[in-house]
Each structure stands twice: as structure tokens, then as C-alpha cells.
Amino acid sequence: MLEKEFKFKIENKDEIIRKLFSLNFNDLGENKQEDIYFDTEDLKLFNQGKALRIRKEGKHFYLTYKNKVIRKRPKIRKELTIRLNERQLRVMIEILNELGYNESLKIIKKRREFEKGKIKVAIDEVEGLGNFLEVEYESEKDAKELLSNLGLKIKNAIGLTYAEMLKI
Numbered sequence: 001m002l003e004k005e006f007k008f009k010i011e012n013k014d015e016i017i018r019k020l021f022s023l024n025f026n027d028l029g030e031n032k033q034e035d036i037y038f039d040t041e042d043l044k045l046f047n048q049g050k051a052l053r054i055r056k057e058g059k060h061f062y063l064t065y066k067n068k069v070i071r072k073r074p075k076i077r078k079e080l081t082i083r084l085n086e087r088q089l090r091v092m093i094e095i096l097n098e099l100g101y102n103e104s105l106k107i108i109k110k111r112r113e114f115e116k117g118k119i120k121v122a123i124d125e126v127e128g129l130g131n132f133l134e135v136e137y138e139s140e141k142d143a144k145e146l147l148s149n150l151g152l153k154i155k156n157a158i159g160l161t162y163a164e165m166l167k168i
Helices: 013-022 086-098 140-149 162-167
Strands: 002-009 026-039 051-057 060-066 075-084 102-116 119-126 130-136
Touching: 002 140, 013 119, 051 086, 060 086, 075 086, 102 162, 119 140, 130 140
Parallel strands: none
Antiparallel strands: 002 075, 002 130, 026 051, 026 102, 051 060, 060 075, 102 119, 119 130
């Protein structure tokens, strides 16, 4: 699957939430996410612009592989995800370790999600980085219309991942 998203650093989180409600977005709630990135000692995946992570979200675990970015604004790249139970998680971490992939970075964030049609919006409070807005979409036209309604300009979109921001 292709991940297509715009990402923005934001200071006006409450104002954006009010605008999302006025645009009839559904509030899907807030949760804590812990992302553990795995890589080789020499950061082979990171240096190639790829990512391999395990996400803990409540009692759920997800293994995700992200290929290198095809385009920066909007950020587009191939993403593959599978849900794991606790037993599968322990085995997967052991397999990754045996293959030479160890924990290289942990990102903790509070995420509040909204949805309308085929547009998903996340407001993230990322430890060590601040507040961000992510807009995932299928139709770029719909995403651009939303950004305009939120007062955001595409030229201000961030092409970096949270991992890249924390490692720089």
C-alpha cells in the first residue's frame, strides 16, 4: 500500500481541532503510541531512507516496513503493516535481533485521530519534537481542500519523518 500524507509542525492545536469539528470530521479519540525502530548497527535502513518499526498502541502491536520516500511534499512511500499478538511480537523481536536488527530509536507520542470519508487526520504530540498535524489521503484534491480550510500551505509541509527529525 502507498502511504500518502502531508505533515505540518503546528502551534495552534486547539484551533485546528475546532476547524476539524466545523468541517464535520469524526473524532476517533486519543491514544498513546510507542514506536520502536529496528536497524543494523551501521543504520543501513535509516541511511537508505527505509524504516522497520514495531508500534505499541494500547494492547495492540503492529510491525511496519516503510520503503524510501518517493516524493517529499506530499510524502509518498510504500508501507506494509501486519498486526501481531503478544506471542508473535516476542518471536518477531527475536527474529529481528537474530538477523542483526536491534532497537535503534524509540518515539513516544500522543495521537488524536479524526476521519471524514477517505481522509484521516492525526494530531501528534511527539516527545522531544512538539505538535504535528498529519493528513493521510487517497485524493490529493480533497487533501489540498482540507489544508486550505485549515489555513495550511503545502509549501510549509514537512518532508521528514519523526525518526529523521530526532536523529538529525
